[in-house]
Amino acid sequence: MPIETSRLYIHPFPTTDGEGDAIVSFWSKLYLNPRVSAGWDSAPSPASKFAPEKLVAWRDKLRRRCEQHGYGAHPVELKLAEARRLVVPPPAAAAAANDNDGGSSSHSHADDDDDDDDDVPTGPNGGPIIGVIELRTLTLAEFPTSLADKTVTEGDVELAYFFHPLAWGRGIATEAVAALVDWAMKNNNDDSSSGPRLKMVSGSCVDSNSASKKVMQAAGLKPVEGSLGFNPETEVYFRRIAPA
Numbered sequence: 633m634p635i636e637t638s639r640l641y642i643h644p645f646p647t648t649d650g651e652g653d654a655i656v657s658f659w660s661k662l663y664l665n666p667r668v669s670a671g672w673d674s675a676p677s678p679a680s681k682f683a684p685e686k687l688v689a690w691r692d693k694l695r696r697r698c699e700q701h702g703y704g705a706h707p708v709e710l711k712l713a714e715a716r717r718l719v720v721p722p723p724a725a726a727a728a729a730n731d732n733d734g735g736s737s738s739h740s741h742a743d744d745d746d747d748d749d750d751d752v753p754t755g756p757n758g759g760p761i762i763g764v765i766e767l768r769t770l771t772l773a774e775f776p777t778s779l780a781d782k783t784v785t786e787g788d789v790e791l792a793y794f795f796h797p798l799a800w801g802r803g804i805a806t807e808a809v810a811a812l813v814d815w816a817m818k819n820n821n822d823d824s825s826s827g828p829r830l831k832m833v834s835g836s837c838v839d840s841n842s843a844s845k846k847v848m849q850a851a852g853l854k855p856v857e858g859s860l861g862f863n864p865e866t867e868v869y870f871r872r873i874a875p876a
Contacts, residue, residue, distance in 0.1 A: 637811045641709040645698040652691040654753040655707050659764050662794040703816045708763040708808045709755030718798045763795035765812050791835040806850045813851040836867040
């Protein structure tokens with residue numbers, strides 16, 4: 633760790649408070665955007681959920697999860713050479729098509745009116761942080777809604793991802809999600825793994841979110857019957873099972 637692809641670095645959640653604060657602040661702004669909620673067909677998160685004291689608790693929780701499991705919330709840093717290419721906004725055709733490549737298995741992307749990069753954190757290698765991917769282990773205490781549906785069981789892992797508008801329509805989410813899921817599957821299922829085995833990765837999105845479906849399928853998740861329990865009537869469910 634970090635994972636490196638042709639255009640990206642994918643990092644573990646920061647161990648220092650300042651860097652962690654920058655990530656959760658960035659992430660919370662994506663959460664609060666109305667277009668984010670379109671990815672899983674529910675109302676936007678209330679601003680009160682991201683009060684300063686709650687962001688601190690969230691930061692600490694994300695850090696503990698990453699330390700416990702070896703995976704968790706992973707900031708995605710764009711390499712500087714690619715960042716220079718993104719100074720120009722994505723093509724109008726991609727925006728008009730509402731390309732959801734920057735969305736998520738449960739979460740979509742942010743609003744076109746918030747394309748400024750003023751609040752984008754800087755990554756360890758000097759490039760901008762343009763998204764966060766989360767692999768979160770489902771426990772009954774934290775995720776009773778998901779676990780109420782017998783499609784998933786305690787200990788399974790849910791995939792979610794959020795990307796800044798500058799990353800939309802460029803295949804960046806596809807590249808990042810596939811790299812992280814491949815890494816997590818490999819490094820948490822061999823004899824050298826120190827954390828719990830990663831048996832399955834699950835994700836979901838609303839049925840109309842065709843781009844998010846493509847992101848998950850590119851990461852090896854296949855469509856199956858079931859639900860993660862958010863909106864069973866409108867969502868579609870994907871999963872990837874680790875080799876025996």
